[in-house]
Amino acid sequence: MNSAMAGVIGFVGLDQLSLELAALLLRAGYKVQAFEVQNLLVNEFLKLGGIECSSLREAAKGVSALIVLISHKDQIHDVIFGHDGALEGLQKDAVIILYSTILPSHIRTLEKNLKENGLATSVVDTYVYKATSENLNGKVVVVSSGMPDAISKAYPILSAMSEKLYIFEGEIGVGSKIKLVTELLEGIHLIAAVEAISLGVKAGIHPWIIYDIISNAAGNSWVFKNFIPQLLSGNVKYHFLNSFIQKLGIVLDMAKLLTFPLPLLASAHQQLVLGSSLGTGDDNTPLGQVWDQVFGVNTTDAANAERYSPEELATQITSQSKAVRKVGFIGLGAMGFGMATHLVKSNFCVLGYDVYKPTLTRFESAGGLIRSSPADISKGNLRTL
Amino acid sequence: MNSAMAGVIGFVGLDQLSLELAALLLRAGYKVQAFEVQNLLVNEFLKLGGIECSSLREAAKGVSALIVLISHKDQIHDVIFGHDGALEGLQKDAVIILYSTILPSHIRTLEKNLKENGLATSVVDTYVYKATSENLNGKVVVVSSGMPDAISKAYPILSAMSEKLYIFEGEIGVGSKIKLVTELLEGIHLIAAVEAISLGVKAGIHPWIIYDIISNAAGNSWVFKNFIPQLLSGNVKYHFLNSFIQKLGIVLDMAKLLTFPLPLLASAHQQLVLGSSLGTGDDNTPLGQVWDQVFGVNTTDAANAERYSPEELATQITSQSKAVRKVGFIGLGAMGFGMATHLVKSNFCVLGYDVYKPTLTRFESAGGLIRSSPADISKGNLRTL
Structure with missing residues (x-):
């Protein structure tokens, strides 16, 4: 299939996962173009065979779908409706594929604004992730939702950029809702993992041994298994906290709109805020040191200890x-x-x-x-x- | 190896996992005997080739190791030191293998009491579980700890009853500590799973679909993957809550002794108590109905719905x-x-x-x-x- 047949896909914002989406789309014969300010990501995108754009308008030009990775609602509004924004380049029958942590209510507002501007352009929201199970390990899964016309336009693209695809037809926001439910679990599991390892160290057990035993027991979670080694080896930095706090804030906002209580997430969120409040001003402080301060233990030294009683x-x-x-x-x-x-x-x-x-x-x-x-x-x- | 050579092992209390330990010991040539009041477990034990004992004293008689599954400290004391208790049947050089959720400090008290009674009998504490990882899936893992003489006596038995064995030599209580850390995670993950599924249902998503997506994503935990299907199909009952509340209470007690804060576990524990307070008086009420009442949703109906919008x-x-x-x-x-x-x-x-x-x-x-x-x-x- 040549690119003229398959069409052009635009990206607004890139991250590691969207590079994989781009690679899948290129393999399916699509042409991909992106607007992104971070050079590192742009370079990887160019290496794949993507085309760099110098403005939002340019990234949206001639595309059958625009994949938007922006989480803040005001930013999304500016990206699309702003001066020199995406809408100025967008064809009337293009579809916008949202790939962000965003409140379902904000997505509906966006859909409404597009309609009020007399545009046929329709919106699909997605939750994109790499599968963690044994059978599908590492495959790209896309959970998407939207009105039938939007799904109809987006289907070939969603299908090309995923290795497993869920479609919720008839209502926008389902993809985002499921993403928010997953993030609730990730946030709680993160704080649980830190609380558990710190308790173990306080009780005198070597953190790598706790990890070795529990990552193979009923106390395991995906976050425990994958995050704790990063934490113990000092690879996760302080600034990681703030993006997490922001994401979980959106989950709490969604629950508030539904008048739904989330006592455990609220507690985990407060612990993240406590961790954040102990920042030294250096975004690259290893995150383990922050939790050591919270819990009054020295996990960092214990993990690296040459000496052992x-x-x-x-x-x-x-x-x-x-x-x-x-x-x-x-x-x-x-x-x-x-x-x-x-x-x-x-x-x-x-x-x-x-x-x-x-x-x-x-x-x-x-x-x-x-x-x-x-x-x-x-x-x-x-x-x- | 005949049983006379390998020796006799006694069990005080049985559960499903100790039946597997018994089977492994029988396969290694040990003779196994047990005192247990529940007929169902005794029958399975007899089918394996075990011998039923009519008293604690009898179960302890002639054994090289006594495997004790009792969690309450007063009960353990009675089992061992009480009238017609295990100690009356125990050989002087036998080892007691604790296989319970019990505070490390209570284990040390037990060890001290044995010594004060002028007994050479020594104690090993263990955390026994079935491995959950891909490589070791379902294998019996034993994490054990004790003083060198106790470990030395227990080693052949621990080795025979496990498929992977950790030994912490030099200090008793490490096995229990690691068990308590795992239970902290299980408790938090349980409440997190319930909070997540309930939020998803409140947001209008079918609970089996949430399960299908998240059990394969970064929000997954062993508890989420294994507990939610049981909850949605109504197999977990109300009485499950109380054993969980008791176990987590012991974790909180351990942290209190260490002057260590566990804000997230405390919050999860309170949610369990809230669930427990909503009991209808019937221990066999499906647990999902309890959480539905807590969160004001109807997960149970949603999971079984014939009708779907x-x-x-x-x-x-x-x-x-x-x-x-x-x-x-x-x-x-x-x-x-x-x-x-x-x-x-x-x-x-x-x-x-x-x-x-x-x-x-x-x-x-x-x-x-x-x-x-x-x-x-x-x-x-x-x-x-």
């Missing part, structure tokens, strides 16, 4: 599992050393750490592999067990 | 995935019908539901498979997508 030995044995032949030992006390060397003799690959260096030397000469910190052991297990 | 059509298309050939449509409006029949022609297996019966007849004659409710479609997809 021999009284808090942790050993981990894998038995009766034919598939697993790699075992980590944290602490090589009398029992631990005996078991570890026994496993070495049984042809296991055994990683060990102990604060007492001569023990490590002895362990190495018995055939064990030594590691420089408990975190290294735990991480090793995560990859292999 | 045609204005809230939901269609689901799977595109570009070669593996998936089964698609469900809820609502067969103008667009939905066209897409559904198009997919039928492309050799997809297409399930459809619509409130308007003539549409269904038309759909069936076009080669679609009709279903009697939206829930049937969603459930069908869960199994196949």
Whole structure:
């Protein structure tokens, strides 16, 4: 299919996920063009084969669909209706695909404003995400909703840019509603994960060991599994809080309009605000330090500790599992050393750490592999067990 | 290995998971015996090859390890030190393996009491669970801790009754601490799941569709994925709340002893108490009805609704995935019908539901498979997508 047949798609704003949408659309034969101010994202977009536009109007010109990634309602209004805005470039029969965290009521206002301007242009709202389940792992899922005419126009594009597609026909805002419900869960799970890890550290347990055990137990969540390693290794920064607070504020706003109580989300939101209030002024402070201040613990040091109390030995044995032949030992006390060397003799690959260096030397000469910190052991297990 | 060599293991109290431990121990050549009052569990235990005991003393007699499943500290004290209690039957070198939700401080008291009674008997505490991750799915994991002599005695038994084993040597209570941290997460995730589904229903979205989308997105948790279907189908009953409230109370107690704040768990705990306060006096009331009362929605009816508003059509298309050939449509409006029949022609297996019966007849004659409710479609997809 050549691009003239498939048509042109415009992007207003880009993020990592919209780059994937662009790649899927290009593969389906669409031409894609974008207006975005961040150079890093624009460069990736150009590498894919996209075309950079110098204005909103230009990005909207000649497209059959305009994919808008802007969350603030006033900004969306300006982007579309403002001077040199998208509407000035838009064809009368184009469809606007919203890909943002935005209140359903604001989407309906936008739809109404378009109609009042005498425009046939119709709107579809979407929730776009990467699937997390075993079967669909990493595939792009699009949940979309809109009036029948809008769905009808958007369908070929939605279909091309997704690997699994849900369509709610007959009412706009359903995509956004489901996105807001998911974000409610993400927000609560984030604060729950931080509360849990901090409690564990306060109780004297190494955070990587808590992570290793719980990410495989009934206490697990997608956020726990994916966020905690980022937090413990210092990769998440303070500024992450503010975008989260904003998103959850929109969920609370939606519930308020529905006169619906969200006591647990409200509590999680307040914890995020508390975290945010403890900022040092540096947006790039590792987020773990903020939570350490909230809870009065030192998760950061515990996660990176070279030193480990021999009284808090942790050993981990894998038995009766034919598939697993790699075992980590944290602490090589009398029992631990005996078991570890026994496993070495049984042809296991055994990683060990102990604060007492001569023990490590002895362990190495018995055939064990030594590691420089408990975190290294735990991480090793995560990859292999 | 014959049972005389491997030894005898006693159980005080049984549950589904301890039946699995018993099966693993039997397979390793141990003889197992139990004292339990519930006939159903005893019968399953006997079927495995276990021996029923008529008293605590008898269950403890001749064992190398006594596995105790009792959560209340006073009960544990009575079980061990009471008249005709376990201690009267216990050999001096036996080890007690605690398999309960119990405060670390109570475990230390128990250990002290045993020592003060001049007994060599030592204690190991454990957190036992079925692994939830892809690699270890369903395997029995044991997280254990205790002083070196206790670990040394318990090691062969712990090793035989687990498929993955963690040992924390040098301090008792670590197993329980990790269990309490997991339960904190489970409790919060439970209330979060209920809050999310109720908000979605209030916003007009079918609960099975919310479940289908979110259980595959970043908002997912183990509790959401496994608990919500039970809740929506009415399988979880009111009495479930009280055991949860008790367990989370122990987590809050542990945090209090550590002077550690748990604002989010405290909020979740209060919601559980609110739910509990709305009981009708019938322990077997479906739990969903309790939450419906809390949130002023009707999730129960929505989940089972035969009728579905045609204005809230939901269609689901799977595109570009070669593996998936089964698609469900809820609502067969103008667009939905066209897409559904198009997919039928492309050799997809297409399930459809619509409130308007003539549409269904038309759909069936076009080669679609009709279903009697939206829930049937969603459930069908869960199994196949």
